[in-house]
């Protein structure tokens with residue numbers, strides 16, 4: 689799994705079109721979303737993660753929590769982003785992984801939004817620009833190699 693973490697004044701998105709034949713079903717309300725003072729986490733779930741999705745969820749949540757504590761962010765935006773890897777996991781696995789990350793971050797006490805899965809989306813992002821505002825992390829199941 690590849691993650692790009694951007695500490696932002698805000699992230700807002702608007703769903704434009706389907707990018708998969710069967711995207712995640714969403715309500716009218718989910719077609720737009722915004723969070724202010726947020727750690728935006730753009731995530732590409734990778735094929736290598738399919739060998740142990742639960743472990744990679746745990747590792748990802750630990751990394752996100754660690755960065756959020758360093759930048760003092762209380763909100764996290766989980767953003768499915770198929771552009772950080774050339775070896776993507778299958779959509780059904782990827783969606784489950786992203787849903788679990790959202791769930792576990794909420795259990796950790798964060799306010800969390802997750803952008804809809806399987807769509808083209810317009811988005812606006814305001815990066816804060818401090819030294820820890822732009823970070824990347826890679827997590828893989830134990831025993832797997834980071835490519």
Ligand SMILES: C[C@@H](O)[C@H](N)C(=O)N[C@H]1[C@@H](O)[C@H](n2cnc3c(N)ncnc32)O[C@@H]1CO
Pocket residue numbers: 707708731732733734768769770771776777778779782804805806807808809
């Ligand atoms: C397109 C661009 O504007 C938008 N931002 C987009 O990326 N849309 C992606 C993700 O929402 C999701 N998706 C599919 N597979 C994956 C995966 N392995 N990991 C993460 N997301 C995935 O399916 C869409 C098409 O790949």
